[in-house]
Amino acid sequence: MPVAAAADSRARAIDQFYHTAWTVREGAPGQVTALAQTSDGYLWLGTQTGLYRFDGVTFEHYRPREGGDFLASSVASLYAPPSGGLWVGFRYGVASFVEGDRATHYAASSGLPTATIYAIGGTPDGRIWAATFNGLARLDGQRWSLVGASMGLPGNRARNLSVDREGRLWVATDQALAWLPRNGAHFELATHAVGRVNRIAEAPDGSIWVAEADGGVRPAWAGDSPPEDHGPSLNLSSAGLLFDRDGALWMPTLGDGIRRVPRVSDLPRAQIEASGTAAQRFIERDGLSSDYLSAVIQDREGSIWVGGSRGLDRFRVSRLLPAPLSPGASDFALVAAKGHGVWVGTKNRPLTRVDATRVQPGDFPEAITAASRDREATWLAGPHGVWRLKDGMPERFASLPAEDYTGVQAIVGDGKGGAWLSINRPGIYHYTEGAWVYDPMPAIANDPAPLVLMGDSRGRLWMGFARNTIVIRDAGHDTQLGPSDGLAVGNVTALLENSDAVWVGGELGIGVVVGRQARTIVTRGEPLRGVSGLVRDARGDFWANTAQGVARIGAAHMARALQDSAYRPPVTLFDSLDGLPGTPAQFRPLPTAVVADDGRLWFATTSGVVSIDPADVPRNPLPPPVSIRSITTDAGNWPVAATVDLPAHTERLRIGYTATSLAMPERVRFRYRMEGIDTRWRDAGTEREAVYTDPPPGHYRFRVTAANEDGVWNEEGASVTIVVAPTFFQTPWFVLICMLLAFAALWLSFYVRMRRMEAQLRARLHERHAERERIARELHDTLLQSIQGLMMRFQAIANRVPADQPLRIAMEGALDRAEEALVEARDRVRDLRGHAGESFALDVALVELARVYATEHTVPVLVHAAIDMRDMDPLARDELYGIAREAVHNAIAHAEASRIDVVIETEGTELVLRVRDDGRGIDDAVLRGGGRAGHWGLRGIQERAQAIGGTAAFASRVEGGTEVIVRAAVDRVFPSRARWWRRWYG
CATH class of the missing domain: 2.130.10.10 (YVTN repeat-like/Quinoprotein amine dehydrogenase)
Known part of the structure; x- marks a missing residue:
C-alpha cells in the first residue's frame, strides 16, 4: 500500500x-x-x-x-x-x-x-x-x-x-x-x-x-x-x-x-x-x-x-523533523555546518552540532546570539565576544566593541578577513586591520541599528533596519531604500540574494528589490506575516519562516510574480500539525532559516529547531473515504440509507458527514452539493455538517467529497437521496385548485363589474326615458295645447268669412297645414312617450304600430317576425322598436312609399331587423352626411343600434326604395339564450 x-x-x-x-x-x-x-x-x-x-x-x-x-x-x-x-x-x-x-x-x-x-x-x-x-x-x-x-x-x-x-x-x-x-x-x-x-x-x-x-x-x-x-x-x-x-x-x-x-x-x-x-x-x-x-x-x-x-x-x-536538542534550550542561532547539519547556539546551552537524527554536544559553553557563514569562515557572536570556527572548534576572533551593549543582533564577514557587527546601539561596527571601527550612520534616523546583515556576490553590504529601511553600502557609498522606493515589509528581518534580485522578509510579508526599486509579493490566501528567514532549496523553490509556519513557494510561481506584479503565487504552509514548535523569532537571533550543505533546510522557532528535506517531503497519496453519518431534522434523527424520506414541514435539515483520513483529520477539506437546490459545489472547508433551511418538497441528491491534507480528492465521495414530502398546500392539486379559485374570483369580480356597469347603463336609459316623457308632457300640455287653442280661434275667425271668399280659402289651407303640423307634432310626442316594452313583445308592438300607420296614412305596413320574442331584453326591445318606428315614419313622411315591410329574423348568431319601402330612396349625399341638415333620424337609428352593441346600415335598392338594416348579436338581445360563459359576462 x-x-x-x-x-x-x-x-x-x-x-x-x-x-x-x-x-x-x-x-x-x-x-x-x-x-x-x-x-x-x-x-x-x-x-x-x-x-x-x-x-x-x-x-x-x-x-x-x-x-x-x-x-x-x-x-x-x-x-x-x-x-x-x-x-x-x-x-x-x-x-x-x-x-x-x-x-x-x-x-x-x-x-x-x-x-x-x-x-x-x-x-x-x-x-x-x-x-x-x-x-x-x-x-x-x-x-x-x-x-x-x-x-x-x-x-x-x-x-x-x-x-x-x-x-x-x-x-x-x-x-x-x-x-x-x-x-x-x-x-x-x-x-x-x-x-x-x-x-x-x-x-x-x-x-x-x-x-x-x-x-x-x-x-x-x-x-x-x-x-x-x-x-x-x-x-x-x-x-x-x-x-x-x-x-x-x-x-x-x-x-x-x-x-x-x-x-x-x-x-x-x-x-x-x-x-x-x-x-x-x-x-x-x-x-x-x-x-x-x-x-x-x-x-x-x-x-x-x-x-x-x-x-x-x-x-x-511529521513533515518537519524536530531536532533532538536538550530540553530547556532557547533563542536558537543557526549556521550551516560543513558537510551536513547545522550548528545551534543558544543563550543557555553549549554550542551543539545537530543532524537530522543525531546530536553532537560540544563543550563550548559560551552563549551565542548571532551566527553566519561566508566563503571564508563561520562566524559566531555572543555576549562575550566573536568567534570563528576552525576544524569544528570555536576560535576567539575579537572581543565586543562596547561593554554596555544589550545584545548582538547580526554578524557577517566582509570578505577580507574582517567582519561587520550590529549590536543593540546606534551605528554599525567594522572589524578591520585588527580593530573595531565605529560607523554612526547618521543618515539612518529612524532606527540606527541594523537588524540583519548580508554580504552579496558583488561585495556589497546589505543592512536591514526597522520600519521599511534598507541601506546598501558599496565601496563606502550608501544607498538607502524606503517606503518611497516601494519597500513595504515593515521591520526588515531577512535578506536573500538571488541573481539580480534581493528578496526581503519582514513583519508584513515578502518583498523584492531589483535595482533601486522594491515591491511587495502578495501571496494567495492569508498574507504572510512575520517573515524572519528566507532560503532557497536546490530546485530553486523559496522557503520562508513565518508567523503562520514554514511557507514554500515554487520557483516558477515566484519567477512569474517577479515579472507580473498582479500575480499572486500559491503557498504551501507547514505549521504545528506538521511538527513546527512555537513561532519564529522576530528580532534575534536572525536569520531563523538556513540551508545545510546536504540540502536540508533548518528553521528555528521560539520553542525548538526543525528540519526538512525539500526533495523528500512526506506526502499522503490516499484519497480519504467519505461517508454520511447522520441526517437530522427538527423532528428527530433519521437512519442513513440510500433514500431517506422526510416528512412535510421539514424546516431545518442537517446532514453530518465525515472522511476517515486519520493522519491529519484537522486538514481534511470538504465540498458538498444538494442537486436540485445548489447550482454549484459549496466549499465547506473543515466543517463536517451541511445545513439546509426550509427545503422545498421534492427529490434531491446530496453529494459530498473530501480531500486529504495534501489535496488528494476522493471525487466519488458519498451520496444519499433525500425525499421531502409536500404538505397539502404544496401538492399540484392544491396549486391547481388555488389557480381555479383565483380565476373564479377574477371572473366573479369581472362579472360583478359588468353587472354594475349594466345597471348604470340601465339607470342612464331610464333617466333618458324619463326625460323624454317629461319633454313629451311639456310639449303636450303647453305647446300642443296652445297651438290647438290658436287653431280653434283661427277656425272661429275663418268661419266668419264667407266660404266663397279667397281669404276663406287661404285660411282653410293654412288651417289644414297647421292640422298636419299638429298631427306630426303629436306623432313626435307619441314617439317620445312610446315604450313598447311596458306591455307588448316587439312583434306585437310592431304590428300595432303598422295598424296605426295604415289607419292614419293609408300606407300598408307589413310586419314579418320569424323568431320568438318573448324573452327579449327590454332595453334592446325598446331600441329596436324605436329604430323600426323611425324607419317607418321616414318612409311615410319622405319616401312617398306605397308599401313598407318590417322583417325580423336571425342570420347565424345575429338578429337582423330590416325596414324596406318602395319609395323614392335616399340621396347618396344624404347617406354620406348621415342625414339632412337639421334632421336626426338616421343618426338616431345608428345611435340606437350602437346602444345594443349592433350596427345600422342604409341602402337605396336597385328596384327602388330604401332599406334600413340593423344587426345585433343574438346573445345581446336575448341574454337567456346566451351560452353560460356569455351570461356570466353579461
Whole structure:
C-alpha cells in the first residue's frame, strides 16, 4: 500500500514522531483492549464497555441498528477483513460480524465455544478462525466448530492467531506454536520450545516473532534458517507486537509505556536488556495517555495507534523533523555546518552540532546570539565576544566593541578577513586591520541599528533596519531604500540574494528589490506575516519562516510574480500539525532559516529547531473515504440509507458527514452539493455538517467529497437521496385548485363589474326615458295645447268669412297645414312617450304600430317576425322598436312609399331587423352626411343600434326604395339564450 511517509521512519527516534493523545477528557473511551481499521477507513476501538469507532475527530459508541444489540459488552479482539466489515470477539463466548449498521451475532447456539475469544483472523481461502480459551474454532457457513485436534493442532487452548503475507495461519496454543499452510488441512509445528505466547507478529523479512507472557520477545520461526539469525531475543515484557512498514518493532507494555526498536536485525545477537539503548521508550511523562497499553496497529496511512487504560495515542511521521536538542534550550542561532547539519547556539546551552537524527554536544559553553557563514569562515557572536570556527572548534576572533551593549543582533564577514557587527546601539561596527571601527550612520534616523546583515556576490553590504529601511553600502557609498522606493515589509528581518534580485522578509510579508526599486509579493490566501528567514532549496523553490509556519513557494510561481506584479503565487504552509514548535523569532537571533550543505533546510522557532528535506517531503497519496453519518431534522434523527424520506414541514435539515483520513483529520477539506437546490459545489472547508433551511418538497441528491491534507480528492465521495414530502398546500392539486379559485374570483369580480356597469347603463336609459316623457308632457300640455287653442280661434275667425271668399280659402289651407303640423307634432310626442316594452313583445308592438300607420296614412305596413320574442331584453326591445318606428315614419313622411315591410329574423348568431319601402330612396349625399341638415333620424337609428352593441346600415335598392338594416348579436338581445360563459359576462 502507498504510505504517507516518503522517507524511512527508522531514522527517527520515537520522540521525533508527531504524537497526539486522546483521553477521556477529549471523548476517547478508556480501557481499550483491541484496535482495527476497516476498509472504510474507520478506526475501531474494542473496550471493556463496548465498541467504538473513530474518524479522527469524533468518537462514536457504536450500536447496530439492524440485527439486534450486541450480546456482550466487553470486547477482547477485533479483526477487519480486507473485503469489508468487522469481526468482534467478546469475552465469554460471543462473536459478532458488523457491516454498516447491521450486526450478525454468534453464540453457543451457533456452535461457538463459551469462552473468551482472544483473536479472530481470516485466511485467503475465505475461512474465518477464532482463537478461544477452549481451542481453535472455525466458521463453516453459519456454524462454528472446534477443529484443533482434528487438524493436528496440539493443546487445549488457543491463545492467539495471526495470518502472514503468504496466507499461512499461525496459532499459539498452550503447548506449541503451529502453522497451517495456505489451503492446507493439517497444522505443522514451528517449535516446541516456546512459553506462553500471547502475541504473534511477522517481521519484514518473513520471520515470525512472538511475545511471551512470562517476558521476552524473540523470533520463533524463519523457515529453513535458524530464527536467531533474524534478530536477538529482547528481554522485554510486551502486551503486543507490531512491525511497521519500515521494519521498526513497536511493543506496548502493561505499565511501562510503549517501546520501539528501529532496526531489530541490526541488534547484537546477544540478549538485550530492557534498560539498554536498543529499545526507545515513550511513557506517560512524555505525553502518553497511559503507561498501561494493550493494543497497537498501523493504519493504511502509516500512523501507529496505541490503545490503553486511559485512551488512545497516535504516532505519525511529521513533515518537519524536530531536532533532538536538550530540553530547556532557547533563542536558537543557526549556521550551516560543513558537510551536513547545522550548528545551534543558544543563550543557555553549549554550542551543539545537530543532524537530522543525531546530536553532537560540544563543550563550548559560551552563549551565542548571532551566527553566519561566508566563503571564508563561520562566524559566531555572543555576549562575550566573536568567534570563528576552525576544524569544528570555536576560535576567539575579537572581543565586543562596547561593554554596555544589550545584545548582538547580526554578524557577517566582509570578505577580507574582517567582519561587520550590529549590536543593540546606534551605528554599525567594522572589524578591520585588527580593530573595531565605529560607523554612526547618521543618515539612518529612524532606527540606527541594523537588524540583519548580508554580504552579496558583488561585495556589497546589505543592512536591514526597522520600519521599511534598507541601506546598501558599496565601496563606502550608501544607498538607502524606503517606503518611497516601494519597500513595504515593515521591520526588515531577512535578506536573500538571488541573481539580480534581493528578496526581503519582514513583519508584513515578502518583498523584492531589483535595482533601486522594491515591491511587495502578495501571496494567495492569508498574507504572510512575520517573515524572519528566507532560503532557497536546490530546485530553486523559496522557503520562508513565518508567523503562520514554514511557507514554500515554487520557483516558477515566484519567477512569474517577479515579472507580473498582479500575480499572486500559491503557498504551501507547514505549521504545528506538521511538527513546527512555537513561532519564529522576530528580532534575534536572525536569520531563523538556513540551508545545510546536504540540502536540508533548518528553521528555528521560539520553542525548538526543525528540519526538512525539500526533495523528500512526506506526502499522503490516499484519497480519504467519505461517508454520511447522520441526517437530522427538527423532528428527530433519521437512519442513513440510500433514500431517506422526510416528512412535510421539514424546516431545518442537517446532514453530518465525515472522511476517515486519520493522519491529519484537522486538514481534511470538504465540498458538498444538494442537486436540485445548489447550482454549484459549496466549499465547506473543515466543517463536517451541511445545513439546509426550509427545503422545498421534492427529490434531491446530496453529494459530498473530501480531500486529504495534501489535496488528494476522493471525487466519488458519498451520496444519499433525500425525499421531502409536500404538505397539502404544496401538492399540484392544491396549486391547481388555488389557480381555479383565483380565476373564479377574477371572473366573479369581472362579472360583478359588468353587472354594475349594466345597471348604470340601465339607470342612464331610464333617466333618458324619463326625460323624454317629461319633454313629451311639456310639449303636450303647453305647446300642443296652445297651438290647438290658436287653431280653434283661427277656425272661429275663418268661419266668419264667407266660404266663397279667397281669404276663406287661404285660411282653410293654412288651417289644414297647421292640422298636419299638429298631427306630426303629436306623432313626435307619441314617439317620445312610446315604450313598447311596458306591455307588448316587439312583434306585437310592431304590428300595432303598422295598424296605426295604415289607419292614419293609408300606407300598408307589413310586419314579418320569424323568431320568438318573448324573452327579449327590454332595453334592446325598446331600441329596436324605436329604430323600426323611425324607419317607418321616414318612409311615410319622405319616401312617398306605397308599401313598407318590417322583417325580423336571425342570420347565424345575429338578429337582423330590416325596414324596406318602395319609395323614392335616399340621396347618396344624404347617406354620406348621415342625414339632412337639421334632421336626426338616421343618426338616431345608428345611435340606437350602437346602444345594443349592433350596427345600422342604409341602402337605396336597385328596384327602388330604401332599406334600413340593423344587426345585433343574438346573445345581446336575448341574454337567456346566451351560452353560460356569455351570461356570466353579461
